[in-house]
Amino acid sequence: MKKTTLLIILATFIFGCSKDRFNNDNPFLPNYNFSIDLNTNLPIYASLKFTGNAVKAFPANGPSRGIIVFNNGSGFNAFDGACPNQALTTCSTLNISGSNANCPCNSENYNLFTGQSPGQQYELKRYRVEVNGDVVRVFN
Known part of the structure; x- marks a missing residue:
C-alpha cells in the first residue's frame, strides 16, 4: 500500500507539474528561440508603463x-x-489598434488581453514574459 501511494504521488509530481503551459503548436507559425529586453525607460517602449498600451518589437532571430x-x-502579454490562422504572406502582419490586433488579410480582430478572436481556430501565438524593474524580457 505504501509503495503504491508513493508511486502515485511521485507520478503526479513528475507528469503534473510544468513551469509554463504554453501551447505554441500552430502549423502556420514557426517556433523561434529568441530573447529581447524592452527597457520601458526608453521613449520607444515608454508607453508600456500604462495599462492598455501595446508596442511592436523586432527581436534578432x-x-x-x-x-x-x-x-x-x-x-504583460507578448504575442x-x-x-495565426493563415500562412505567412505579405498581408499577414498584425496591426495594433488599441487593445486589439487586426489581420489585414481577412479582417480578423484579436483581443490583446486574451489573444483570442471569436470563431477562429488558433489564438495569437503567446510568448513568455519576465519583468525586472523597468525591463520587460520576452522570450521563447
Whole structure:
C-alpha cells in the first residue's frame, strides 16, 4: 500500500507539474528561440508603463513579423506579430489598434488581453514574459 501511494504521488509530481503551459503548436507559425529586453525607460517602449498600451518589437532571430507586447494592467502579454490562422504572406502582419490586433488579410480582430478572436481556430501565438524593474524580457 505504501509503495503504491508513493508511486502515485511521485507520478503526479513528475507528469503534473510544468513551469509554463504554453501551447505554441500552430502549423502556420514557426517556433523561434529568441530573447529581447524592452527597457520601458526608453521613449520607444515608454508607453508600456500604462495599462492598455501595446508596442511592436523586432527581436534578432525572432518572428519575422515581430512581436506585440501589451500591458494588461496586471502584467504583460507578448504575442507573435503574424496572423495565426493563415500562412505567412505579405498581408499577414498584425496591426495594433488599441487593445486589439487586426489581420489585414481577412479582417480578423484579436483581443490583446486574451489573444483570442471569436470563431477562429488558433489564438495569437503567446510568448513568455519576465519583468525586472523597468525591463520587460520576452522570450521563447
